[in-house]
Each structure stands twice: as structure tokens, then as C-alpha cells.
Amino acid sequence: MATTEDTLPLLPEKPVKPRRRWWTVVVWLAVVPFVVWAATRTFGLEGGFPAVQLIAFTPYVAAASLVPLLVAVLTKRLWPALVAALATIALAACVLPRWIADSSPGPDGGPAIRVLSVNMLVGGADPATIVGLIKKFGVDLVALQEYTPEAKDALRSAGLEDVLPNVVSYPRPGVTGSAVYSRFPVTDLGYRLFESGFGQAQAGVRVPGATEIRVESVHTCAPAAASQSACWERDIAQEPAATPDGAVSLLIGDFNATLDHEGFRSVLAKGYRDAADVVGAGFEASWPFDERWFIPGVTLDHVVADKRVGVRTVTVHRMPNSDHKAVYAELVLPKGAA
Structure with a gap:
């Protein structure tokens, strides 16, 4: 005798829409350059031209890294969003300290x-x-x-x-x-x-x-x-x-x-x-x-x-x-x- 489970019709798999795949690729393409930049800056890998010149603009890149992060969040791409967030945090950790005065500016008793x-x-x-x-x-x-x-x-x-x-x-x-x-x-x-x-x-x-x-x-x-x-x-x-x-x-x-x-x-x-x-x-x-x-x-x-x-x-x-x-x-x- 066939069980109830055997009699249930099989539902067709929901196809992944090509447009959804395309958006995922676009979001990753937006995220990856910031990941590379963050790794280069964090680990001091900028040797050679033009990396030596480009790395000077890291503060601007740190601010711009919020754009792919926002896109990934709004389009609900979880993994791109997580990776973009890590890149943004790394870049922020590199540049924000120079905007904050040290708690100990040094001795104040000499000339x-x-x-x-x-x-x-x-x-x-x-x-x-x-x-x-x-x-x-x-x-x-x-x-x-x-x-x-x-x-x-x-x-x-x-x-x-x-x-x-x-x-x-x-x-x-x-x-x-x-x-x-x-x-x-x-x-x-x-x-x-x-x-x-x-x-x-x-x-x-x-x-x-x-x-x-x-x-x-x-x-x-x-x-x-x-x-x-x-x-x-x-x-x-x-x-x-x-x-x-x-x-x-x-x-x-x-x-x-x-x-x-x-x-x-x-x-x-x-x-x-x-x-x-x-x-x-x-x-x-x-x-x-x-x-x-x-x-x-x-x-x-x-x-x-x-x-x-x-x-x-x-x-x-x-x-x-x-x-x-x-x-x-x-x-x-x-x-x-x-």
C-alpha cells in the first residue's frame, strides 16, 4: 500500500532567476576591489608603482567602501555584505585614529x-x-x-x-x-x-x-x-x-x-x-x-x-x-x- 508521503506530488524546484545571479556578480565585483585595498593597506603590501601612489588615497577609499556595503545590504546579499563590512572596518581602523587626539600628547614641562x-x-x-x-x-x-x-x-x-x-x-x-x-x-x-x-x-x-x-x-x-x-x-x-x-x-x-x-x-x-x-x-x-x-x-x-x-x-x-x-x-x- 502506498503511503501518504508517496502520494504527495513533487514540487518543481524554483529556478534561480538570471537577473538575481547577475546582481550577485555585480555586488561581488563592487566589493572585491575594496577587500584588496584593505588587505594591501593593512599588511603593507603596496610596494611598486602605481600601488605606492594609490595607497596615499586610502582615507578616500575608506569612505567610498560604504557604497558597496550599502548596496550589498539593500540587495540582501549576505556574504558580500559581510565581506564588505570587514573591508570597511579594516580601512576605518587604519585611518580613523589620525582624526582622534592621543590621550597622552607627551611631556608638558619643558621649553x-x-x-x-x-x-x-x-x-x-x-x-x-x-x-x-x-x-x-x-x-x-x-x-x-x-x-x-x-x-x-x-x-x-x-x-x-x-x-x-x-x-x-x-x-x-x-x-x-x-x-x-x-x-x-x-x-x-x-x-x-x-x-x-x-x-x-x-x-x-x-x-x-x-x-x-x-x-x-x-x-x-x-x-x-x-x-x-x-x-x-x-x-x-x-x-x-x-x-x-x-x-x-x-x-x-x-x-x-x-x-x-x-x-x-x-x-x-x-x-x-x-x-x-x-x-x-x-x-x-x-x-x-x-x-x-x-x-x-x-x-x-x-x-x-x-x-x-x-x-x-x-x-x-x-x-x-x-x-x-x-x-x-x-x-x-x-x-x-x-
Whole structure:
């Protein structure tokens, strides 16, 4: 005798609509690039051109990653939504900390020093604006990059040496010149020459009541093309380590790198903190600043300080006739007998 179960008619399987499959493919195609980007940024895999250039725009990608996540949720694609959420969380974890001030900005009992970094764009930056910023903020020390012989003369005429009379100066034609001007006495520690031809003025600076400090006006080779990626990697790898038991180190200038570059994070791992990151100003873009460019801004210029240094503020300022903004920071040095 046939059972009741045997007599039930078999229902036909519900076919998967081609349109539903198509939407699933589209959603995955939208999600995967963000997953790849998140993995590249998280694990520092951006070596080579054009990845080195592209990774600088990670904050914008982090914001854009919400779009495929929203699409996956609205179209009820569970697995794409979960994967997209993981990518968004990973990217957010990489970029959001630079927007939040550290709970411990560092010591606050030593003398303050106010510093400024200016990439002069082949010596063309407006000298009056540079001197004006120095006077406005009471800057004690300025690090200059792309410092040419003509720029040196123009800055002297604008009165720079009247306010910052002590200088370590290495003017060069083109983009490799470098200088440090200081209100305080300085010692010329030479010109760090990289294999790429770029170089950095090095100065010992004696600030009353502070530990001895060592300053470099940083400028690395720019990874602007495939042929220049290797020179950028070599230059940034050769930035000096901090000396916790010696002079306090400050690296100030154009690193041609952001916090999203593994090379720059490796510099910080040598005993430094990025001043803008410390005070929650890590999204303050410094490049490009030029009416000819239509590129989202990124933060290539930094004040990098020994971990013993406190940070009070970091701001960026327009610099006519340069493609970079100037970076200003107020730091607090550890006490010393210097």
C-alpha cells in the first residue's frame, strides 16, 4: 500500500532567476576591489608603482567602501555584505585614529619650540609669505626643501635672517637643496646625501633649558613614476632612527609619504611619533596645493618627533607659488641643561 508521503506530488524546484545571479556578480565585483585595498593597506603590501601612489588615497577609499556595503545590504546579499563590512572596518581602523587626539600628547614641562616646514617648489615659494608665517606664529625653526641659491637670496631680502639668524644652508639648483633656519644657535651636522641625489640639511640646535636636539629637513625622492619607486623606498628607509639616550631627534619636511605607506610607518617605528597624528590633525592635507591640479589632497609633509617630545598643535597654511602647504607645529621639548 502506498503511503501518504508517496502520494504527495513533487514540487518543481524554483529556478534561480538570471537577473538575481547577475546582481550577485555585480555586488561581488563592487566589493572585491575594496577587500584588496584593505588587505594591501593593512599588511603593507603596496610596494611598486602605481600601488605606492594609490595607497596615499586610502582615507578616500575608506569612505567610498560604504557604497558597496550599502548596496550589498539593500540587495540582501549576505556574504558580500559581510565581506564588505570587514573591508570597511579594516580601512576605518587604519585611518580613523589620525582624526582622534592621543590621550597622552607627551611631556608638558619643558621649553616649547615652534617649527615650520616649507617645500619651496624649486625655490619659487613666496618669501614674504614664509617670513610672514614665521612672524605670525613666532616660529623658532624652519625647515626648507627644494631650496635653491635664488631662494636663499630672496629669503634674505625678505628678512628671514633678521628673525632666524642661525642657519645650516645647502642651496642646490632644482629640487635637492635643503636648509634649517633657527632662532637658537645651531651646529652644521652636514648634508645627508641619498643615492637618488636628494639630500637633507642636518643641524644640531641648542634650545635653552632643553635636551640637545638634532633636526633634519627631510626630502625624499618622489615615487612619481615606475622608475622612481625604488629610489623612494631606499631614501625613506635611510631616515635616521631616534636616539632615546642621546639628542632629541626631529625630522621635518616632505617625506612624499602618508601614514598609509608602510615605509613611513617604518620610520615612525624607529622611535618617533607623527605630530599631526598625535593631536588628531592627521587628515590635514598638504599636497597638492596648486590651481593646476585636480587631485584629492593627501598629507605628504610631516613633523616627526622623538617620542620624548610633546605636541600641542599642528596646522597647515597656504603657500603661494608652491604645490605644498606649509606645516606648522608647536612642540614641547624634554627638560635638559642645554
